[in-house]
Amino acid sequence: MLADLLEFNFLRQTFLTGLLIGIIAPLLGTFIVVRRLSLIADALSHVTLAGIAFGLFIEKKFSFTLLPPIYSGLVFSVVGSIFIEKLRHVYKAYQEIAIPIILSGGVGLSVIFIALADGFNTELMNFLFGSASAVSKTDFYTILTISIFVVVIIFLFYKELFTLSFDEEHAKVSGIHAKQIHLLFIILTALVIAASIQIVGVLLVSALMTLPVAASMRIAKGFKQMMFLSILFGEIAVIIGLISGYYLNIPPGGTIVVVSIIILLLSIGYKRIFVTKTKVGATV
Amino acid sequence: MNKESPIISLKNIEYTYEKKTVLKNVNFDLTKGSFVGLLGPNGGGKTTLIKIILGMLSPMKGSLTLFNKPAESFKDWNKIGFVSQKSNSFNKGFPATVFEVVSAGLTSKIGYFKFFNKKDKQKVLDAIKSVNMSEYTYENIGNLSGGQQQRVFIARALVSEPELLILDEPTVGIDYENVHRFYELLHELNKYKGITLLLVTHDTGTMTKYATDIVCLNKTLHFHGKPDEFESLTEKEMSTFYGHPVNIVTHDH
Numbered sequence: 388m389l390a391d392l393l394e395f396n397f398l399r400q401t402f403l404t405g406l407l408i409g410i411i412a413p414l415l416g417t418f419i420v421v422r423r424l425s426l427i428a429d430a431l432s433h434v435t436l437a438g439i440a441f442g443l444f445i446e447k448k449f450s451f452t453l454l455p456p457i458y459s460g461l462v463f464s465v466v467g468s469i470f471i472e473k474l475r476h477v478y479k480a481y482q483e484i485a486i487p488i489i490l491s492g493g494v495g496l497s498v499i500f501i502a503l504a505d506g507f508n509t510e511l512m513n514f515l516f517g518s519a520s521a522v523s524k525t526d527f528y529t530i531l532t533i534s535i536f537v538v539v540i541i542f543l544f545y546k547e548l549f550t551l552s553f554d555e556e557h558a559k560v561s562g563i564h565a566k567q568i569h570l571l572f573i574i575l576t577a578l579v580i581a582a583s584i585q586i587v588g589v590l591l592v593s594a595l596m597t598l599p600v601a602a603s604m605r606i607a608k609g610f611k612q613m614m615f616l617s618i619l620f621g622e623i624a625v626i627i628g629l630i631s632g633y634y635l636n637i638p639p640g641g642t643i644v645v646v647s648i649i650i651l652l653l654s655i656g657y658k659r660i661f662v663t664k665t666k667v668g669a670t671v
Numbered sequence: 672m673n674k675e676s677p678i679i680s681l682k683n684i685e686y687t688y689e690k691k692t693v694l695k696n697v698n699f700d701l702t703k704g705s706f707v708g709l710l711g712p713n714g715g716g717k718t719t720l721i722k723i724i725l726g727m728l729s730p731m732k733g734s735l736t737l738f739n740k741p742a743e744s745f746k747d748w749n750k751i752g753f754v755s756q757k758s759n760s761f762n763k764g765f766p767a768t769v770f771e772v773v774s775a776g777l778t779s780k781i782g783y784f785k786f787f788n789k790k791d792k793q794k795v796l797d798a799i800k801s802v803n804m805s806e807y808t809y810e811n812i813g814n815l816s817g818g819q820q821q822r823v824f825i826a827r828a829l830v831s832e833p834e835l836l837i838l839d840e841p842t843v844g845i846d847y848e849n850v851h852r853f854y855e856l857l858h859e860l861n862k863y864k865g866i867t868l869l870l871v872t873h874d875t876g877t878m879t880k881y882a883t884d885i886v887c888l889n890k891t892l893h894f895h896g897k898p899d900e901f902e903s904l905t906e907k908e909m910s911t912f913y914g915h916p917v918n919i920v921t922h923d924h
């Protein structure tokens with residue numbers, strides 16, 4: 388079955404793209420979850436949708452491709468991330484208000500561009516729920532570049548990101564450039580979201596960033612272990628989700644998320660059984 | 672650097688939260704190598720003063736010099752270690768081991784684009800040992816008791832071998848044996864490693880035993896002198912800055 392899947396060139400690209408986002412989405416997700424920024428990921432994915440809808444609209448109306456939609460999505464997402472930071476600064480005491488502002492702004496713009504582009508079509512549907520067949524060679528190379536960039540930056544700034552995530556006050560006092568590191572982090576998030584959308588879709592991208600982390604959080608000892616477990620769970624979800632989605636003819640966004648939820652439930656069950664066992668052991 | 676020149680110098684510091692003036696005319700020099708106990712009533716402005724020293728707040732009036740540099744141009748923050756009054760406000764569910772948390776104390780010192788090496792690892796293990804937490808090294812911090820967590824935060828401040836260590840009520844929630852051990856540790860750091868200490872506490876008795884200087888703050892400085900001078904203050908003098916009568920509890924160790 389796996390060999391079948393790898394035979395077709397275009398599918399191989401989809402599969403490899405899936406493997407890439409199975410790494411980068413949970414990798415960034417680890418930091419997003421511990422910093423309680425999951426909703427920012429959601430807001431940014433809707434801004435990305437606006438960017439994609441804008442790209443599709445330009446394509447339809449002027450019948451020329453300014454940029455493939457993934458690029459306009461990318462641009463919107465990064466600009467949106469910077470905008471969120473600005474808003475969080477303006478509303479210092481109510482930082483979370485930045486999220487509904489950006490999220491509704493993203494949805495509003497999306498609706499407008501979709502309507503202007505004469506409504507819904509399959510391409511847009513692919514972006515909403517993900518697609519197992521749509522990754523072109525250029526898209527693949529774009530996503531590969533983003534993935535390498537994200538992994539290298541996380542590797543370089545791991546200790547600063549960890550220190551900042553664990554205790555922001557301590558990080559600032561010890562002289563870490565909290566604001567700049569945070570901005571870098573938000574931009575990485577925007578890049579990962581734009582890269583993941585082809586496979587999992589706008590509506591479910593934040594799920595791939597958070598569900599594997601939620602599962603590993605319950606059983607991991609320490610932050611690094613949680614990071615690696617999250618990536619492992621993310622990869623399992625992507626591989627099973629993509630293959631089953633392909634054979635059942637279901638958008639992979641749905642199957643990937645369902646597999647992630649099963650993993651999450653298993654980890655909760657594992658912890659239950661494990662904890663009960665040690666309790667029994669203690670009383671013997 | 673001249674041994675006598677103060678490593679922190681505060682001149683005429685004034686600080687106001689919205690309309691409430693919390694600090695006024697605070698003048699204070701912290702001498703290198705001293706162990707200063709900062710005392711004062713609740714709301715006396717101790718935490719505020721420390722936040723000003725650490726650059727978390729900027730004073731409305733006055734000037735601040737850190738290691739002979741005006742605070743605005745001071746960059747060597749890793750020379751200063753800090754244990755905050757509310758270290759326990761971090762996210763309890765955060766899955767980080769004691770080892771990882773203490774390592775964070777070295778992040779700034781190691782610097783950007785450089786990596787944690789074997790020597791750093793040893794420093795982290797030593798710091799954990801110094802607060803008597805070695806058996807929990809690879810335990811998640813969220814699974815520890817409040818007092819144990821506080822000891823981990825003390826280790827995080829110690830690991831970077833700061834020249835100045837500022838501690839805001841670090842022993843709250845720590846049991847008697849470990850408080851004692853902790854003061855002994857501070858005493859050693861001060862005496863043998865020459866680390867300057869600024870410690871906020873309400874534990875007056877212990878402080879007079881270990882500190883080289885005592886400072887009393889209630890909006891402004893009411894006393895700055897040696898522990899024995901502090902102990903010989905009359906009750907009347909004492910109550911002027913506490914705003915109410917006080918008893919000094921003396922500990923016999």
Ligand SMILES: Nc1ncnc2c1ncn2[C@@H]1O[C@H](COP(=O)(O)OP(=O)(O)OP(=O)(O)O)[C@@H](O)[C@H]1O
Nearest residue numbers: 688689693711712713714715716717718719720756
């Ligand atoms: N963020 C804030 N906004 C407004 N007022 C504040 C704020 N923080 C502190 N204050 C006020 O400033 C005064 C000094 O507070 P501070 O925390 O510096 O006191 P403290 O000496 O550290 O007290 P404690 O012994 O209770 O820790 C208090 O009256 C407090 O109400």
Ligand SMILES: [Mg+2]
Nearest residue numbers: 717718756839
């Ligand atoms: Mg205080």
